[in-house]
Amino acid sequence: MSGPPPPPAADQLGPGVLAALADMPDPARSAHADAFEGGLAGALGTRYAVAVNSGTAALHAALFAVGIGPGDEVLVPALTVIMTAAPVVQLGATPVFVDSDPATLDLDYADATSKVTARTRAIVPVHLWGRMGDPATLAAFASLHHLAVVEDAAQAAGTSRAGVVAGTAGSAGCFSMKDGKILWSGEGGFVVSNDAHLAARARAFRGHWLTPPPGDRAQQHLAVNARLAEPLAALAHANLRRLPALLERRRSQSTYLLHALAGARGLSPIRPATDETWNHYSPLLSIALPRPRAFAEHLARIGVPNSTGTFHLIPCDTRPMFAAGARPPCRGAAQILERTLAVVLTDRDDEAVLDRYAAAITHAGSEWNG
Ligand SMILES: Cc1ncc(COP(=O)(O)O)c(C=O)c1O
16 A cells, blocks of 8 residues: 655745734734634634634633533533543533443443433533544434533544534534644634524633623623634644645545554454544554553553553543542443554654554554563
């Protein structure tokens, strides 16, 4: 198999950033962030986009915008990073962790149903590794229980399922542009929505409620500064313009690596659902070897970055600040994280890097006895 195409040309990234720098300092200026928001809404097909300075801030703003506050409960998959749950807690609400189905990686809706109470206000589906659950099941569940849907699509730019673009399945979609994401700007994030009031509230929240939604007073609510700096907005906009090429790059890198690992002992690729257009964020393999997590950790030590081995991803409900709860642990999420090798890629990883990963994984797998 021939190698992936070269990374999309980076020479278009500079001009916008230089233009933004030339306009600085100007505390009132947001021309690049405004233009980026216009580009995002067009690219994702939503009415509104609100640029912020991280994916965490996007979730914080969106959850505030849908009205989450003290006393509320929010359903959050245990199969996620701490950044999904942290904004829920910062708003005074309680994350209630829901299990995932190891066969599909989608939410376990029987578990979710058992955890709905009179205080449940929202659900935050997380498209971890760019994989998206079934949007029809999500919509039916949310409608039945009258819940807002705030998607954590931090890793899912470019994914869609059954024709529904990740981040547009519910009330609001939240994205990260931290380096390593397919659409990156160093740090950054954004919220997309079709709801004018929600978008206006998210916009107000990112700037200390200084620009309030219609009918509201300035600084009526305590909020945060989460504005995206102009040079980063210009960089993000340049990357948005080459998003199709960045997606193709990730797809071909992932396909190349999985092809190279086709005969590797104890490893089999985890495939997307038949109605899913997956962004290939992280090549995913199921590990059928003794002590699979230790195997992923070993790979990280020998230079193959991956979710569990490098970033120590564990089910969110077992993190120390949440584990004291009386609920039984989410076993499906634990099983998924125990057995999944999610290789971390960036668009700079060329054929030589992918060949090195494939050789290291294959060799380690052939020798691994736990
Ligand atoms: C699934 C998920 N949610 C939320 C976040 C938070 O994004 P950020 O790091 O930009 O705050 C990330 C990124 O690390 C993520 O991967």
